[in-house]
Amino acid sequence: AVVSTQSTGHALTSLLYPLTWVCIYIPMLSKGIRKDVRDLVQSPSPYIIGILKSDYPRVRTNELQDTEVLVVDLTTKKLTDLRREQDRVLPISDATKKALKVKLREVKKKKDQAKHSEVWQNFLKPFLNHIDNLCGEAETKDGVRQIPMESYLAKVTEQGDQVFAEKLLSTQMSQLYLQKNKIRMLRQ
Numbered sequence: 231a232v233v234s235t236q237s238t239g240h241a242l243t244s245l246l247y248p249l250t251w252v253c254i255y256i257p258m259l260s261k262g263i264r265k266d267v268r269d270l271v272q273s274p275s276p277y278i279i280g281i282l283k284s285d286y287p288r289v290r291t292n293e294l295q296d297t298e299v300l301v302v303d304l305t306t307k308k309l310t311d312l313r314r315e316q317d318r319v320l321p322i323s324d325a326t327k328k329a330l331k332v333k334l335r336e337v338k339k340k341k342d343q344a345k346h347s348e349v350w351q352n353f354l355k356p357f358l359n360h361i362d363n364l365c366g367e368a369e370t371k372d373g374v375r376q377i378p379m380e381s382y383l384a385k386v387t388e389q390g391d392q393v394f395a396e397k398l399l400s401t402q403m404s405q406l407y408l409q410k411n412k413i414r415m416l417r418q
Contacts, residue, residue: 232258234304235280241329242278247256249354249403253277259289271297274400321397332395357395360385363415378416 236257240249243251254270254277256263267289271277281289283305301310320327333352337357360382368375386395399415406417 232282235282238302238304239278239280246354246403247400248358249407252402252406254279256280258282259285264352268292284360306342321388321390321393325388326391326394329353354398357386357391357398358407360395361408363412365413373412375413376416377413 237255239255243255253275254273256267256270256277259267259279268277283303286301297413298313300313303310322330330353350371361377363376363385364377368377369417370376380394382399383392383395385393399408
């Protein structure tokens with residue numbers, strides 16, 4: 231159970247490639263750090279924490295009380311969504327949702343674990359490609375390419391995808407990606 235929980239956390243974070251998870255990540259919550267978890271989960275940062283099923287009721291009652299979480303039960307393969315209603319919907323267009331579902335079905339049919347990154351590259355890659363496309367015409371200041379956010383959002387044609395793109399670019403992992411590639415998104 232411990233190995234399964236830890237490997238699931240590692241797989242989840244690797245699905246974000248080429249982005250890197252930079253927020254709180256605890257592959258397996260041990261009793262020794264439980265007292266500190268309350269402070270971590272109260273921070274405004276997202277987190278991934280692995281917990282044994284036998285420990286979950288106690289942890290939920292104490293350390294995770296009054297937090298909004300999405301619980302993935304690896305034993306029953308069920309999700310329990312304890313987030314606010316407005317946070318439960320992925321803000322993407324119907325066309326993008328449909329394409330993502332098709333890719334997920336393809337991967338499921340293949341039963342090829344290595345292909346899971348394909349799903350996320352096909353989902354995230356278009357958003358990141360718009361940045362790459364704008365880099366050629368971007369003004370450079372102190373070695374950093376400057377891209378106006380409005381130019382980026384204009385490349386994202388679907389309204390729902392624009393909302394997602396803006397949220398995606400506001401994350402720490404996107405900021406790290408931009409920084410590594412010497413790109414700055416300018417907000418007006």
